[in-house]
Amino acid sequence: MGVEPWRWDEDVWRGHVEHVRAGRSLRPARWPGGAKVAVALSFDSDHETLPLRDGDVLPGKLAQGEYGARVGVPRVLRLLERYGAPASFFVPAVSALLHDGEVKSYVDAGHEVGLHGWIHERNTALTPAEERDLAFRAADVLERLAGTRPVGIRTPSWDFSAHTLAITRELGLRYDSSLMADDDCYELVENGEPTGVVELPVEWIRDDAPYFVMDRFTSSRPYTPPRGVLSIWQDEFDLAYAEGGMFQLTMHPHIIGHRSRIAVLTELLDHISGHEGVWFATHAQIVDHVVEAAEA
Template structure:
């Protein structure tokens, strides 16, 4: 429902603004009384393996633009997989289908190492700009592609735009996905409501605070410039983990191989995991494992 000059939000009757609020809403909290094994906190690491898909989505095909994304696959991912193996921590890799098609050995390596592979669109499309039939087709093809390449059908999705179109939730449900990780209504998992009705879809919330891109992305032709020192960001994420542990909640983190995978940035993930592992009451899980546990708690 668009807004015209004759339909400014301040003119909306109650039923209009309430309908916007209720279309996709946070329902009951799914934060459990305790995590598996009596753990005090759950840790769910995720990596959005976008690689070359962001410039491709925007029609930017120059070698320089594509190389910036290729770095994630060529240099970032191997460092990430080695670090996760050294710490013995599972992760969820949200991967656009085009990334997986361009790097099939990589997506198989995720699955072979025991990590989760989850959906992240076809070519990192802007979901909110698509007609319903195109969004549905791309999501379905992405799931089929990831299943074919890694042997496991994804059960979760993170929309490339970190947002829902008017059709996204229906598509997620129709495709049988068990969880989403794109919305920001809580720190801890919750059930998504559709027009006030429980859907059974688990939301594992994201937040820009717990994402590397806002701190470190560089766009030569745009306004984005790295503005934070890596160890300043480490302090934010460490405080986020400590707060989640104090509240008995979930610490979820979103990273990108082409962003975090650099030599000067990977050490902060190593230090963060060292800090987390200094606590004995931590449950390390994929997003799918978190969704399944909270659904059944």
């Protein structure tokens, strides 16, 4: 057993904190075309990989995931087309391999495809070599299916190990979208060194899973009605708009794709589109803009 944290010397606790840290803010002075806010919609197409990751191979949980590919994705794509809103889809390689043509459908509709692990593995449970191997294998699969190599990563379950940033840099990725140190983009710093990797931050508040996941064998139970979630997300957008910042949202086709929830997403997009000066963009497009603005 290691030394209790309250016994750590300052260099120990400070070293842990400063290993991966938020660096300079990359919030731009203006958005393209004079827009007042950037809207970054994203979908994690986990599908069957959530139960598969845990060795659950029985039909029940697999069917919940299959719903995402069979029903959720088509609904989401139709909705995005209706609003002319490009989005980012973060796809585990196993999901991409299970559902032939799905990744291509994202690309054909003008959306971004980003890394999301091999089988939605937990990075912090892996050795550095295992994490690296799965990340590179996943990048190869998505490059083959999408026609272009991913430029961004979202770690499965936002599980960021002590080695994730080094692997991200070795992959040559432009950005990560797994951490939560700001509302707007910032540069990641590793052990005091600016990395050039942009963080496009997430937050559980702006994720559908905490509000809607149901598991009959655990304490996971939906506790907020869909329109209660709509109110939270509208408030998040409204302040982002007032501040001239970014509104980022993380969703899952097998969760948000259900009827009562796609209705809420529709209402949210109606609310957003009712404002002047809204820039809908993929995560990669936002990262490109904030980097260009910082270098100008």
